[in-house]
Amino acid sequence: xxxxETGGERRRAPRYTPEELxxxxxxxxxxxxxxxxxxxxxxxxxxxxxxxxxxxxLVVGGEKTQVDTRVRSCVPRPQGLRRTWGLGLEFESMxxxxxERLAHxxxxxxxxxx
Numbered sequence: 220x221x222x223x224e225t226g227g228e229r230r231r232a233p234r235y236t237p238e239e240l241x242x243x244x245x246x247x248x249x250x251x252x253x254x255x256x257x258x259x260x261x262x263x264x265x266x267x268x269x270x271x272x273x274x275x276x277l278v279v280g281g282e283k284t285q286v287d288t289r290v291r292s293c294v295p296r297p298q299g300l301r302r303t304w305g306l307g308l309e310f311e312s313m314x315x316x317x318x319e320r321l322a323h324x325x326x327x328x329x330x331x332x333x
Contacts, residue, residue, distance in 0.1 A: 246259070
């Protein structure tokens with residue numbers, strides 16, 4: 220039995236923090252927590268119900284594009300005196316050029332040189 224069958228890990232692709240990326244990736248108006256080819260987690264000031272749709276402005280390698288997503292999870296993320304929410308978003312539609320830029324950006328950052 221795998222992790223998905225037991226209710227454990229549901230991700231289909233590894234996620235990376237912004238610091239691990241080959242190229243910069245941003246979500247306009249929110250803090251990006253992590254990202255994969257299939258979705259991302261961002262920090263939001265208010266909770267959003269799972270299964271809601273959300274259009275985000277994603278900046279990949281300096282190019283901004285709108286991406287349609289679906290909220291898959293919403294969990295509290297206490298941050299000192301303020302409370303934020305971690306939104307797990309699954310990409311629903313993405314233009315092929317954006318997907319290609321994102322795949323390139325998700326290549327692990329090369330440390331040093333040989």
